[in-house]
Amino acid sequence: MVGGYSIDRWLFRSLSRVYGSLVGTVIDRLYKPCSRHYLRVNTMVISRDELLEMFRNNYPDYRFEPDPYFDDALYVVVKGPYRVPVVDKKIVVDKNAAESILLGAPVYRPGILKYSEFHSGDEVNIVAPNGRVVALAIARVDSSSLKIMKKGVVADNIVSEYRLPPIREMEEYKKGLFHPQSLPAIMVSHILSPKPSELILDCCASPGGKTSHVIQLSRGLAKIVSIDRSVKKLLKIIDTIDRLGLPKNLVLLPLDARYLDRDLGLIGFDKALLDPPCTALGVRPKIYIDKTYSDLVNTVNYQKQFVKPVSKLLKKGGLLVYSTCTLTFEENEDVSIKFLNEGFTSIEIDIPYADKVYVGDLVAYRFHPLNYDMNGYYIAVFKKTS
Secondary structure (H helix, E strand, O other): OEOOEOOOHHHHHHHHHHHHHHHHHHHHHHOOOOOEEEEEEOOOOOOHHHHHHHHHHHOOOOOEEEOOOOOOEEEEEOEOOOOOOOOOOEEEEOHHHHHHHOOOOOEEOOOEEEEOOOOOOOEEEEEOOOOOEEEEEEEOOOHHHHHOOOOOEEEEEEEEOOEOOOHHHOHHHHOOOEEEOOHHHHHHHHHHOOOOOOEEEEEOOOOOHHHHHHHHHOOOOOEEEEEEOOHHHHHHHHHHHHHHOOOOOEEEEEOOHHHHHHHHOOOOEEEEEEOOOOOOOOOOOOOOOOOOHHHHHHHHHHHHOOHHHHHHHEEEEEEEEEEEOOOOOOOOHHHHHHHHOOOEEEOOOOOOOOEEEEEOOEEEEEEOOOOOOOOOEEEEEEEEOO
16 A cells, blocks of 8 residues: 555556656546547448447447547547445456446456355346445346356346446447457557558557557558467457458467567568557556556566567568557656667657657657546657668
């Protein structure tokens, strides 16, 4: 506990390095969702105006709006906060499930940790591991069924702290008309600006949000190599592309991106995306912050191992976009500076919603929970000059 917040002391100091006296306000925002929940329109099968009309007709209780800067981005306004009634019966779910249920998602069998006895039709509270009551739900099944139940909906969410349409249950989602993605993540592929015939590398590519967007923006005409460490992760990319019905002009390789220069050789990629594993401190809403400064140090050491291999694979004049969904200086600017020592020059661009950050010869872009009520996100753009 530091300054009234349940957070690792040294991690708090790391965030204070970026936010100073505003760090408490930033942490408070992390426990609440963004007021706008963004969706990326699959413009290869539907226009944004058509999808907006469809949403407004099918979900009249929610407000859908186009983003003013990116023609494949729209958002739904998040409802809430609401007071969740407390009842005697409970289902305790893990952190990831709780963060989805907080926004109105149904209660699925995976993610349930423990539960009291209940029957189909009973009201039950959905509780996070730290005791936070995130929703009131109506059970679809008896608790006795959970012992043999492996998947499926256990309870329907009727009152949650915040409310969105059930994104992954929507027919428009199942038909591949859109992909849920934060606005800064959508911007990454726009900044990369993939063109037909370009050879593009996507490191750490699962679950495929950026790979699928590169396909979409290039109309399936760019040549993409997407990398992740396991076949299981690559299958998630295939699932994303299949659901969206996109052309598969790509190669998927189960490789560790830290050793790509060894495994792929000196291939001259035109452009590359690097969105490495991070502490994800910028993702909202959070039930609690369970990361420690030790986690941060380990993550930074891991991230820095991607720098040299990626630098060797890009051809001279090639473009690299580095991004994370976290807030710390160590994972963002400090890692980015390493690229300047590997033959890259920092590129200054103009993008909306972001603060420009200058550190020596580095210019980068930060999206803050305080500015425009965004997820925390970081982008740096580089050109290979030698």
